[in-house]
Amino acid sequence: MRKIIVLSMITLDGVIQSPGSPQEDPSDGFRYGGWVAPFSDEVYGKVVQEELRPADYLLGRKTYEIWAGYWPQHGAFWPGINEGTKYVFSKNLKKKDPLVTGWRNSVVIRTVADIKKLKSLPTENQGSKSGDIQVWGSSELVRLLLKNDLVDELRLKIHPVILGKGKKLFDQGSVPVTYTLVDSRVTSTGVIIAHYQRTGNIKTGTIEA
Numbered sequence: 001m002r003k004i005i006v007l008s009m010i011t012l013d014g015v016i017q018s019p020g021s022p023q024e025d026p027s028d029g030f031r032y033g034g035w036v037a038p039f040s041d042e043v044y045g046k047v048v049q050e051e052l053r054p055a056d057y058l059l060g061r062k063t064y065e066i067w068a069g070y071w072p073q074h075g076a077f078w079p080g081i082n083e084g085t086k087y088v089f090s091k092n093l094k095k096k097d098p099l100v101t102g103w104r105n106s107v108v109i110r111t112v113a114d115i116k117k118l119k120s121l122p123t124e125n126q127g128s129k130s131g132d133i134q135v136w137g138s139s140e141l142v143r144l145l146l147k148n149d150l151v152d153e154l155r156l157k158i159h160p161v162i163l164g165k166g167k168k169l170f171d172q173g174s175v176p177v178t179y180t181l182v183d184s185r186v187t188s189t190g191v192i193i194a195h196y197q198r199t200g201n202i203k204t205g206t207i208e209a
Helices: 042-051 061-068 079-083 112-120 139-147
Strands: 004-011 056-060 086-089 106-109 133-136 153-159 177-186 192-201
Touching: 004 139, 042 153, 042 192, 056 061, 056 112, 056 139, 061 086, 106 112, 133 139
Parallel strands: 004 133, 004 153, 056 086, 056 133, 086 106
Antiparallel strands: 153 192, 177 192
16 A cells, blocks of 8 residues: 655645745735745755655646646756656646646546555555655645545645745645654754654543643
């Protein structure tokens, strides 16, 4: 069974839109693109390098379009993104669309059942890859995965900023589950880097006075 791992740069109010640059995703009038730039340091950079290990990738249509226009020309920084299989989740994108055929190892999938099938494949015979399926950005897709309880791990970089608007990671449609913190670090700029693994259902109780 393969793991689906969501990796997100996120603000204190849950925004994940356009972290890398103003041009990345200015949709809906978003004016704060590039909000992670002031928070880089040695610890942050080391964690990012760890996360760029070879894997396969599950991406929403919007994130895929942004990446397909950038990473094929900048693969020296992240060789794995060009070599790994990119599964783009889209109901309308044609499998022979130039956007898909123009970035090698790209495959269109359309349904939650397709995602479950990918997840059920054995991790063996993945070559140098871990067998994991990474999800970057893709806010709508992540919410769909959470709604269907398909997220095995969350790797969050929680930045000490509030933006007030923008695409968010979580909404009210998520299945109630618990995660365990298995690793955490705090950077010199105040970013909390937290690695969570799914553990089980919600437990409730009463706090005694």
